[in-house]
Amino acid sequence: MSAIELKNITKKWGDVTAVDNISLSVDEGSFVVLLGPSGCGKSTTLRMIAGLDTASSGTISIAGKDVTSLPPAARKISMVFQSYALFPHLSVAENIIFGLKVRKVPAPIRQKRLEKVVDIVGLAGLTDRKPSQLSGGQRQRVALARAIIAENGICLMDEPLSNLDAKLRHDMRVEIRALQQRLGMTVIYVTHDQAEAMSMADKVILLRDGHIEQVGTPEGLYGKPETLFTASFIGTPPMNLVELANGPEGAVVLGGSDHVVFKGPGEGRVLGVRPEDISLSDDSGLLVELTAADYLGADTILNAPVGNQIIQIRVPGRYRLGEKNRVHLTWPQEAVHIFEKASGKKIENSNITTGKVGNAA
Amino acid sequence: MSEHKGSMNRVYGWLLLLPAMVFLTAFTYYPMVSTFFVSLFSDGTATRPSVFVGLENYQFLLEDDIFWKVLVNNLWYAAGTIPTSIAIALMMAIWVNNRLPARGLVRMAYFTPTVLPMIAVANIWLFFYTPEIGLFDQIGSVFGFPSQNWLGDPELVLGSIIVMTVWKEAGFFMIFYLAALQSLSPELEEAAHLEGASRWYIFRRITFPLLMPTTLFVTINAVINSVKMVDHLFILTKGGPDNASSLLLYYIFEVAFSFLDEAYASALTVVLLVVLAIVAVGQFTLMDKRIHYR
CATH class of the missing domain: 2.40.50.140 (Nucleic acid-binding proteins)
Structure with missing residues (x-):
């Protein structure tokens, strides 16, 4: 059973069609990258899966359940934002356990899970700091920790590395991939950087002007481009x-x-x-x-x-x-x-x- | 050589400060100091020159029933206007920050009371409050309420002034909250929303704490405004009936320019300054610690 399935999803903003009749499925535990140039509808697609935007038509199901009209919180997903969306007035620890507090998870369990994720993402010793006292890479880790502490199994990432410098971006790429495999998470990852897609993905979904251009493994897209666009987009x-x-x-x-x-x-x-x-x-x-x-x-x-x-x-x-x-x-x-x-x-x-x-x- | 350069820098520094210093001294510090000195003397007339009386003016102040009444009025006025106008401003700002039809028009409507001149506002409200033919009484009569002398009844007059002030100030404070709200990243709210936080929870733990710098600024403004009120009273009530709507600054104005008792007015002014200074210091030290500045 696929973890996430989109059927004939369309999103219109007034007269503009941002996403045009997209269907795709994501297997459980796989790392799927939505790749495409800016304005191709990849972020909109991700936001519709998260429930932050509602689809104009079509259905979205998560773990076999139709969630098209459910609010974000009922979908059991985590999300890492491009800007990280850390709460600037809360400490690292408070940021990470924010969701647990909302859901009234008891304090001892909160503490235990906090220690565990802090260890996983390598933030030990920094939990009392405010986000403004952290480097870009550390903020990225806080955002990751906040996404994995919920233990939702599905994590959506919206260009999470675009604010980092090239060296750090490469390190985090390796780290996120390792983390996903270690925790068995299902990840949908949005990027415009084909190098990120090639190095991390199990499956790449290449989007262009709101429709799917080609779906395949990184090797498939690289070795067997079906269209001129795919051929021109993949590879440096x-x-x-x-x-x-x-x-x-x-x-x-x-x-x-x-x-x-x-x-x-x-x-x-x-x-x-x-x-x-x-x-x-x-x-x-x-x-x-x-x-x-x-x-x-x-x-x-x-x-x-x-x-x-x-x-x-x-x-x-x-x-x-x-x-x-x-x-x-x-x-x-x-x-x-x-x-x-x-x-x-x-x-x-x-x-x-x-x-x-x-x-x- | 470098010593010479250093002293030149010092001269430049003072020169840059000079214009602000001249104006602040001439219009703020000198009047404050001279007011304090005037308050230590008796009020002079042509036949009786003013003499040093020490704290006699302050002694009189303690025994002045009107002063105490006006002070209590002012405390009620502050308590009635500051929290209400800030709360309403915040609510309006959150509302007009949403996507809604004719958003620009709604924002403008809320801001209109602020751009109206004070005297015009007072005249509009004078019509609202007029017994029998005023707006409030006409609306009230539809529902069978008896006519009220809103500005003539000592029980109602301060409340009426408070309502009008809130109407005027809330729109002004709303603009600051609206600007602050628009500088917050919508992704913060989305992230909290994804975690299952309710709108009230997001407001309480995310939005409101991040608006605290604005709240401090607005609170200080509201406090200053609550002791600055003269013009509305001048048009609407002249402080009456029986000083029921008189506030500190209006009383000072009366003492100085109607009763022409400059010395006593100075003593009252010094008291007002001291109270304001204490409030300002308190606000900055207490609230500053709890505010997250970006």
Whole structure:
């Protein structure tokens, strides 16, 4: 049985449709990430699950029970807010046990559970402080502690790491994932950062303009993007998406050399290939001129303009420009994704009119 | 060299303070000190120059029945206006902070009494309170209540003045509460709501404590206003009947400018200043400890 299930959920603000007929299910104990650019409806979806906003239509059920019209408190969920929403006038301890006090849990039990969660999130010795006396990371931990002390089993997180610096964000990412697995929590996590989604999620739900673009494991979204949007959103740097044109012998890169990318029509199609799947070759492949090299330590990102498009190539180690700027690019056939430009949909391999891909014609 | 620079800085510092110091001294400190000195002398006339009488004016004050009556009036007035206007202001602010139709219009309606000139307000209420033909009596007569002389009856007059003051002040204080409420993150309320807290619980444990700085500010203003009232009394009752609606400052005004007893008025003023100073110190030291400032 899924812990949370949304059926045909729609949310309208006046004439604007924020969430358009979304259906999804979340398995118990899994870490699900709602991913998407700002304004895609991910936060609205989360707030509807929490009960802070009400759906215009559709049903939400938690643990098999229809909660669509129940108030937030009756849904047995916890939430971590982007701003943490800590009560500034209460101490760390009072913040954490706020909900227990509301529900009139006896003081000895409160104390016991407080000690336990303080230990889990690593706030020992800080419980008498006010939130303003804590660092960003510590405040984040208080918010987490407040969410897990309720022992609800379901925790909603709304961009909880966006106020932290990069280093801390990485540490907290690992920590939240470990905590979720240790406590067996069901987590729905909203973010616009695909790196967070990739590193933490069991399942990623990619949203765009209020509808679900693609659902899958991180590997699934990375390796098998079904649409141009998914391909362009996942990965840093994202997948190269280059427009094609019809050449005399098959599809060629628009504005590039006559090198045939595959046999078949090219016009109206887009070729997708990840930067790390491209390799440099001396004699065969697409001839390009390298114009920029962005050294990142473990690898270097090279830029190669073709017509008015830019292809990015990830090569290991350091690559210096100037030594050899005119190179050929090749890639294995299985790394290639072909999309229809107009609809943004992937074209299945069987329909491409196959040919040798990436090799010199 | 650095010593020279330091002394120059000191000069700049004093120069920056100078304008405020000049005005405060000329219009606040000097009048306070001179009032105190005047209160130690008898009131002089053309034939009888004023002489030093020590605490005689204060002695007279203790025996002055009107002073005690006015003081008690003022305490009732303060007790009637301060908590009521603050409570109503807070309630109105919470209400107009919600999403409601014509919110701007409602806010403006609440704030209108504040922007009206004091004299205009008094004239409006004079009409409300007029016996037989006034608004209150006309409404009352519909329900069969007898006509009341609201401002002429010693039992009713102070209450009538209190109601009018609350009407005027609540809207003003509401603006401060409204501003404070809007600076609170709505996520705090949502977080508490998720934990199952009722609206009253959220108000008691979250909203009200976070509004405490505003409450202190508003309380101090309300206290100051409660001893500042002159103009309404001047229009409505002139302190009567039988000093039933006279308040401290109005009595001081009468003594100084109607009875022309400058010395006694000065003694009364000094008492008022001392009372206000004690209240202010008390408010800051007692309430400050319990307030969370962000």
